[in-house]
Amino acid sequence: MRPGGTQVQASPGSEVALRSAAFARPRPRAAGPRLAVVQTALAGTGLAAAAGVIVAHSPYLRHPALEGLVYAALIGAMTAVGCVALYRGIERRLWLVLLTLALYSATTLDTLAAPRPDALGQIAWGAVLVVAVYVLLSFPEGRLPDRVARRVVAATALGAVLVWSALLATAERLPEFMPAARCHDECPRNPVRILGGGATLSDALAVASWSLTAGALIAVAVTLTFRLRGAPSISRRTTIPIVVSVMAVAGTFAAAAVARASGAAPATLERLGWFSTATALTIPSAFLAGMLGARVFAGGALERLVARLSADTGDLDARRVLADALGDPSLTVAFWRPQRSEYVDARGRPVQPPAGTAGRSATIVRQDGDPLAMIVHDPALDAEPGLVGAAGGAALMMLENARLEADLRASVADLRASRARLASAADAGRREIERNLHDGAQQRLVALRMRLADAEAHASSDDELRRSLGELGADAEETIDELRSLAHGVYPAVLVDHGLASALTSVAGRSQQPVRVETALAGRFAPDIEAAVYFCCLEAIQNAAKHAGAGATVTVRVQAHAGRVAFEIRDDGVGFDVDNVDDGHGLMNLQDRVAAVAGDVRVVSGCGTGTTVSGNVPTSI
Amino acid sequence: MTVAIALADDSLIVREGIARMLAAEPAMRVVASCGDLPSLLAAVDSERPDVVVTDIRMPPTGTDEGIRVAALLRATHPAIGVVVLSNYAEPSYALALLESGSEGRAYLLKERVHDRAQLVAAIEAVAAGGSVLDSKIVEPLVATKLRVERSPLAALTGREREVLAEIAKGKSNAAIADTLVLTKRAVEKHINSIFLKLDLSYSEDVSKRVKATLLFLAEADAAPSA
Numbered sequence: 119m120r121p122g123g124t125q126v127q128a129s130p131g132s133e134v135a136l137r138s139a140a141f142a143r144p145r146p147r148a149a150g151p152r153l154a155v156v157q158t159a160l161a162g163t164g165l166a167a168a169a170g171v172i173v174a175h176s177p178y179l180r181h182p183a184l185e186g187l188v189y190a191a192l193i194g195a196m197t198a199v200g201c202v203a204l205y206r207g208i209e210r211r212l213w214l215v216l217l218t219l220a221l222y223s224a225t226t227l228d229t230l231a232a233p234r235p236d237a238l239g240q241i242a243w244g245a246v247l248v249v250a251v252y253v254l255l256s257f258p259e260g261r262l263p264d265r266v267a268r269r270v271v272a273a274t275a276l277g278a279v280l281v282w283s284a285l286l287a288t289a290e291r292l293p294e295f296m297p298a299a300r301c302h303d304e305c306p307r308n309p310v311r312i313l314g315g316g317a318t319l320s321d322a323l324a325v326a327s328w329s330l331t332a333g334a335l336i337a338v339a340v341t342l343t344f345r346l347r348g349a350p351s352i353s354r355r356t357t358i359p360i361v362v363s364v365m366a367v368a369g370t371f372a373a374a375a376v377a378r379a380s381g382a383a384p385a386t387l388e389r390l391g392w393f394s395t396a397t398a399l400t401i402p403s404a405f406l407a408g409m410l411g412a413r414v415f416a417g418g419a420l421e422r423l424v425a426r427l428s429a430d431t432g433d434l435d436a437r438r439v440l441a442d443a444l445g446d447p448s449l450t451v452a453f454w455r456p457q458r459s460e461y462v463d464a465r466g467r468p469v470q471p472p473a474g475t476a477g478r479s480a481t482i483v484r485q486d487g488d489p490l491a492m493i494v495h496d497p498a499l500d501a502e503p504g505l506v507g508a509a510g511g512a513a514l515m516m517l518e519n520a521r522l523e524a525d526l527r528a529s530v531a532d533l534r535a536s537r538a539r540l541a542s543a544a545d546a547g548r549r550e551i552e553r554n555l556h557d558g559a560q561q562r563l564v565a566l567r568m569r570l571a572d573a574e575a576h577a578s579s580d581d582e583l584r585r586s587l588g589e590l591g592a593d594a595e596e597t598i599d600e601l602r603s604l605a606h607g608v609y610p611a612v613l614v615d616h617g618l619a620s621a622l623t624s625v626a627g628r629s630q631q632p633v634r635v636e637t638a639l640a641g642r643f644a645p646d647i648e649a650a651v652y653f654c655c656l657e658a659i660q661n662a663a664k665h666a667g668a669g670a671t672v673t674v675r676v677q678a679h680a681g682r683v684a685f686e687i688r689d690d691g692v693g694f695d696v697d698n699v700d701d702g703h704g705l706m707n708l709q710d711r712v713a714a715v716a717g718d719v720r721v722v723s724g725c726g727t728g729t730t731v732s733g734n735v736p737t738s739i
Numbered sequence: 740m741t742v743a744i745a746l747a748d749d750s751l752i753v754r755e756g757i758a759r760m761l762a763a764e765p766a767m768r769v770v771a772s773c774g775d776l777p778s779l780l781a782a783v784d785s786e787r788p789d790v791v792v793t794d795i796r797m798p799p800t801g802t803d804e805g806i807r808v809a810a811l812l813r814a815t816h817p818a819i820g821v822v823v824l825s826n827y828a829e830p831s832y833a834l835a836l837l838e839s840g841s842e843g844r845a846y847l848l849k850e851r852v853h854d855r856a857q858l859v860a861a862i863e864a865v866a867a868g869g870s871v872l873d874s875k876i877v878e879p880l881v882a883t884k885l886r887v888e889r890s891p892l893a894a895l896t897g898r899e900r901e902v903l904a905e906i907a908k909g910k911s912n913a914a915i916a917d918t919l920v921l922t923k924r925a926v927e928k929h930i931n932s933i934f935l936k937l938d939l940s941y942s943e944d945v946s947k948r949v950k951a952t953l954l955f956l957a958e959a960d961a962a963p964s965a
Contacts, residue, residue, distance in 0.1 A: 556796065560826050561750040564849045568756035571853035575763075591853065598850045602826060612829040615803060620831035623957070627879050632886040 154204045154212045161216055162197025165223040166190040176229035178294070180388075185229075188395060193223055195402040202409060207503040208258055218253060221246045228295055233309040236292050243295040244282040247331055248275045250401075254338045254364060257405070258356055258412075258501035263477055266341055274334040281330055285323040288315030293324045321378070328375035335368035351445030352419075352505075353498045355411030363400035370394035412502040419443050423509055427516060436491075436513065436520035437464065444509055446496050453521035454489040455528055461492050464520065466527030483510030483517060491517045534716060538646065541714035545649045548609040555605040563601060567594045603628075613652050617642045618683075621652050622674055631663055631672055638677040643737050650715045650735055651676065651685050654708050658687035658731040666691025666729065682717075684734040693723045708733075742866050745771040745786060747779040747793035747808070748824070749801075753849075757792065760855050767859065776804040783816060789866050790820040792858075794849070795832065803835070810839035817843075820865025822858075824849045828876055830957040837870070837953065841946040845871035845909070870909040870946035872953065877907040880956040894936045902929040907952040911945050 170190030174182045196219060203209035221242050228239030251274045255267040262268045285292070291305035339361045346353055374390045423443035427434075441449040452461035452469040461469045472478035472494055479497040483490050491510065499506050510517065574587040605611075606624075613621035619637040626633035642648070655674055662672045670691030677684055705721060708731065712719045717735030744767055748754045754772050761767040771782035775798035783791065791812065795805035809821040820843035823836055833846040845861040851873060852858055861871045881904050885892045892900060898919075905915040912930070916923045934941040939955060942948045 553801075556826055557750065560849075561748075561753050564826075564852060565750070565752040565756045567850060567853040568753075568760055571855065572756075572760065575855075595850055602828070605826075611827055612831055616829070616831040616835070620829055623831075624829045627883045 151205050151207060154215075155201045157212065158197060158200050158204060158215055158219075162193065162200065162219050165219050166193040166197065169193050169223040169226040172226045173229050177231050178229060185395075189226055192395075192399055192402075193219060195399060196222065199402040199405045202406065206409065208409065208501060210260065214249075214253070218246075218249055221249055225295070231306050233292075233306045236306040237286065237309055240286065240292055240295060241282065243327075244278040247334060248278050251334050251338055254360060255341060257360070257408070259497045263345075263497075266344075270334070270337045270341055273337075274330070277330045277334070281323060281326050285320070285327065286310050288313045289320040289323065290315070290317070291320065293320060295324075295327065325375050325379045328371045328378070332368045332372035332375060335364050335371070339364045339368065350447070350496045350498050352412055352415045352501060353496075355415050356408035356498070356501045359404035359407040359411065360401075363397070363404035366397040366400055367394065370397050409501070412505075415445075416502040416505040416508075419445065419505065420508055420512060423512055427513060434516050434519075435464075436516050439516065440493060440509055440513065444495070444499060444506065446499055449493065449495045451517070451520070452492045452494065453517075453524040454491060455525055456488070458528075462524050462528045464524050464527075466524055466529075466531050468528075479506075481506040481510060483507065483514070485514055485518065490514070491521060537714045538716075541650070541711070542646050545609070545646065549614065552605050552609040552611060555601065555608070556611070560598065560601055560605065563594060563598045567591060567598065570594060610652075613648060614645070618648050618652060618676055621648075622655060622676065625656055625659060626674070629659060629663060629672075631666075631670060633659060633672045633674060636673065636675045638679075639683075640678060643678075643683060647683065647715055647735055647737060650711050650717065651683055654711050654719060654731075654733065655685055655687055657708055657711075661731075662687065662689040662691060662729065665694060670728075678737065681738065682734045682736050684732070686730060686732040688728065688730045688732075690728040693725050693727050693729050695725060696721055696723050741766055741768045742790055742862060743768050743770045743786065743788040744862065745769075745773065745779065745782050745788040745791045747773045747776075747791065747797060747805075749774050749794065749797045753794075753852075757852060757858075760852075760858070763855070764859055767862065775799060776808065779808060780811070783812065783819065788819065790822060790862050792822045792824060792862065795823060795825045795827070806832070806835045809836055809844055813839045820844070820862070820868070822847060822861050822865055822871075824852060828873075828879070830876055830880055830953060833872055833876055833953060834950075834957060837950045841870045841950040842944075843868050843870070843946070846876065847871070847873045848875050851875075864909065868946065869911070870949040872908050872949060874904070874908055877904050877953075877956070880907070880953075884956055891937055895933060899929050899933050899936075902926060903933055903952065906930070906933075906948055907956060909945065909949045 167190065170186040172186075173179070173189045174186030176182050176185070179185050200209070200215040200219065204212065204215060209215060224242035225239055225246055227235040228243065230236055230239070248271070252262070252271050255270060256262050262271060286308065288311065289308045290311065292308050293305055342357050342361050342364075346357055349357075370390060370393045374387065374394065377386055377390060420443075423439070426439055426443060437449065437451045440451060441447055450463070452463055454460075455462055458468075461471065463469050469492075471480055471492065477497065478494050479500055481493045481495070483493065493506055493510055495506060570587055570591040574584055574591060577583040577587060606628075610621050610624065612624050617639070619635070619639055622635045622637070626635045655676070659672060659674065662670065666672070666689040670689045672687060672689045675686045675688075708719050708721070712733050712735060715735045717733055719731065719733030721729065721731050723729035744761065746754050746757055746769060748757075751774070754774075758769045758772060761769055770786040770788055771779075773779040773782050777799070779791070779793065779797075782788070791808065793805045793808055795803060797804040805821075805823045805825070809823065812819050812821060821836075822845040823832075824847050825832055826849050828848060836844055836846050843865045845865045847858070847861055864871050881892065881900060884890055885900070892903075895903065901919055902915060905918055910918065912923055912926050915921070916926045919926075921929075931941070933939075937955060939951055942951065
C-alpha cells in the first residue's frame with residue numbers, strides 16, 4: 119500500500135531514483151522504513167499484550183485465557199504483516215498501520231463488563247469495518263484506484279454510522295459484536311442510550327451489523343475480482359488470496375446473521391463465533407501470501423526477461439519485451455533525450471511523466487547515474503518493489519539501443535520542424551514585401567499617374583508639353599505594370615486571398631506558352647502547404663517555359679485526395695536527361711520546398727518524351 | 740443630377756488624387772473620403788452617397804474589405820453602386836465581387852484611375868445599376884481560354900469573340916454596337932450565336948450576363964478524377 123500512483127524504488131542491481139519534481143505528493147523520507155518498523159513492532163507488541171490481558175479478564179467468556187491468546191496472536195500476526203510491508207516499502211503509511219492495530223485492539227474492550235469501555239469497543243468495531251474495507255481495496259497501491267472502490271468505502275462508512283448510531287442510541291444492553299454473543303442477558307448496560315427500544319430492536323440491529331459486515335466484505339471481494347480483468351499478471355498473486363479470505367470471513371458473518379435472525383441456540387452462535395475468529399486470522403495471512411506471491415512472480419519475470427534478452431540478439435522492441443516479461447500489457451517505455459531534457463517515445467515524440475493521480479506508476483532506469491529511460495506501468499507492479507527497476511537494469515543494453523533510435527527519430531523530427539519553420543518564415547517575409555510594395559510604391563505610382571494625367575489636361579495649350587506628359591504617363595503605366603508583375607512574383611496576393619486554383623490560373627494567364635490548369639480542390643489548405651505547392655508548380659512551369667521548347671503545351675493538375683494534395687506538371691516538349699543535369703533546372707529547389715512540408719516530388723523526363731514533375735504533400739501533420 | 744460619391748482607400752495620396760480628378764467633373768460630387776472599412780460604413784449611413792469607390796485591401800484586416808462592403812451594401816443599401824479599384828488583375832477578385840450580385844458593381848484596375856473618362860463612365864454605369872469589368876481582366880482571359888487545346892472559344896468567329904469580350908466588360912448592346920462599329924441588330928445576332936455555341940443561358944439583363952460570361956471565361960477546368 120502506498121501513496122500516490124507513482125513510485126520509484128531503490129533496488130539491488132541497478133540504481134533507480136525518483137525525479138521528484140515531476141511526481142505528485144512528495145513523501146517525507148525523514149523516518150526511513152527501519153524506524154517505522156521498530157515503532158510498529160513496539161506498538162504492536164504492546165497492543166497485543168494489552169488486548170490479550172483485556173480479553174483474559176472478560177467475565178463473559180468460557181475460556182478467557184485461550185481467547186486472550188488467540189486475540190494476542192491475531193494482533194501479533196497483523197503487526198508482523200505491517201512490519202514486513204513497511205520494511206519492504208510496499209506500505210509507507212505508518213499512521214494507517216498503527217491505526218488499524220490500535221482500532222482492532224480497541225475492539226477487545228467489547229468483551230468487558232463495564233458499560234463505557236464496552237461502548238467504546240462497539241464503536242471500535244464499526245470503525246474497524248470501515249478501515250478494513252479501505253485497506254483491502256487500496257492494497258497494494260496505497261490509494262483507492264477508482265470510483266467503484268470509493269463508493270464501496272463510502273457506502274460501508276454510511277451504513278456503519280447508521281447501524282452503530284442506532285444501536286448505541288436505542289439498545290438497553292449492548293450485545294457483543296463478535297457472533298459468539300456470549301453475554302446473552304447479562305450484557306453491560308448501554309451508557310449512551312437516548313431513545314427507548316426493546317430487546318427485539320437490539321437483536322435486529324445486531325443482525326444488521328453482521329449483515330452489513332458480510333455485505334461490505336462481499337462487495338470488496340467482488341470489486342477486487344472485477345479489478346483482475348485487464349490487470350497485469352502479478353495482480354492475480356496479490357489479489358486472489360485476499361479475495362478468498364475475505365469471502366470466508368464474509369461467509370461466517372452471513373451465517374451468523376442468518377442463525378441469529380432465525381433464533382438459533384446460543385451454542386450454535388458460539389461455534390459460529392469461533393469460526394469467525396479463526397477465519398479472521400486468514401486475512402493477515404492472505405496479505406503475507408500476496409506479498410510472497412508477488413516475490414515469486416518477480417523471480418519468474420526476471421528469469422523470463424533475462425532468457426529473452428540473451429536468446430535474441432536481433433531487433434528487440436523494448437516495450438514489448440518488458441511488457442511481456444512483467445505481464446503488464448499497458449507498460450510503455452520513454453527514453454531520455456539529454457539535449458532537450460525531455461522524455462520521448464520510440465517514435466521520437468515527447469512524453470510527459472504521469473501525474474500523481476493518473477493511476478500509472480513510473481520507474482526511471484539510470485546508467486552511470488544519468489537517466490536512460492522511464493518505464494510507465496500499472497501500479498500493481500509496485501507490489502514487489504524494485505521489480506521494475508531490476509527489469510530495467512537487466513535490459514540496460516536493449517534500452518540504450520532503443521534510446522539511441524528514439525533520439526535519432528526525435529532529431530529528425532526536430533530538423534523537419536526547423537526546416538518547416540524556415541520555409542514558413544521565408545514565405546512570411548515575402549508576403550510582407552508584397553504588402554509593402556502594394557501599400558507603398560504601387561499606390562504612389564498610381565497617384566503619380568493621376569497627377570500626370572491632371573497636368574496633361576491642364577497643359578492643353580502647349581502641345582509639346584502635352585506630348586511629354588503623355589509619354590511620361592505611358593512610362594508610369596508601364597512601371598505600374600512591371601511593379602505589379604514583380605509583386606506577383608515575390609508573392610501572389612491571389613494565392614493568399616483565393617487559393618491554389620486561382621493563383622495557378624493566373625500563372626497560366628501570364629505565361630507565354632499555352633498552359634492548361636485542371637484542379638479538383640474542395641477548399642483551402644494551410645498557407646504553408648498552399649505556398650509549397652504553388653511555388654513548386656510555378657518552378658516547374660517556368661522550367662517548362664525555359665526548356666521544353668517552342669510549341670510545347672503544359673498541363674497542370676492539382677487535386678486533393680485522402681489527406682494529400684497531389685500535383686502534376688506535364689509538358690510535351692523536348693525533355694531532358696534527368697541524371698545528367700546541372701541544377702540550372704532548379705530541381706533542388708523543388709525538393710527543398712516540398713520536403714519542408716513533409717511532401718515529396720519526382721521528376722521524370724527523357725529526351726524527346728517531355729517532362730513530368732509530380733508530387734504530393736500531406737494536408738495535415 | 741449630381742452623383743454623390745464616397746471614396747475609400749487606405750492611401751491618402753490616392754484618395755486625394757481621385758478626389759482632385761473628380762472635382763473637375765460637374766456631375767460628380769465627393770461627399771466622403773475614408774481610410775478604412777468602419778469609417779466608410781459610417782459615411783454611407785450619414786452621407787447617403789449614390790456610389791462608393793473603394794480599394795479592396797483596407798484596415799482593419801487588409802484582406803478583402805472592398806468585397807465585403809459590396810456584399811454588405813447589397814443587403815443594407817441596394818441602390819448604392821460600388822466601384823472597386825484594385826491592383827490585382829486576377830479574375831477571382833472580380834468574381835468575388837460579383838458573387839453578391841453583379842448589378843451596380845464595377846471592377847477596375849487602379850491604374851485605370853488616371854483616365855478620367857473611364858472612371859466617370861464606370862461610376863455612372865453603376866449608379867444606373869449596370870456592371871463594368873476592366874478590359875485588362877477580360878482580354879487576357881479570352882486570350883488564355885482561346886489558347887487552350889479544344890477550347891470552346893474556337894467555335895466562335897473572331898467578331899463573336901470581340902463581342903464576347905465586350906459583354907464581359909459589362910457593355911449594353913448599344914454600347915457594344917458603338918465600340919465595335921456595328922448595328923444593334925448585328926450585335927444581337929452575334930450575341931444569340933455566341934450564347935448558343937457556348938451553351939450559356941442568355942439573359943437580357945446586362946449585369947447578369949456579365950457574371951455568367953466572366954464565370955465561363957474564368958473557370959478552371961476540373962481535373963480528371965484520380
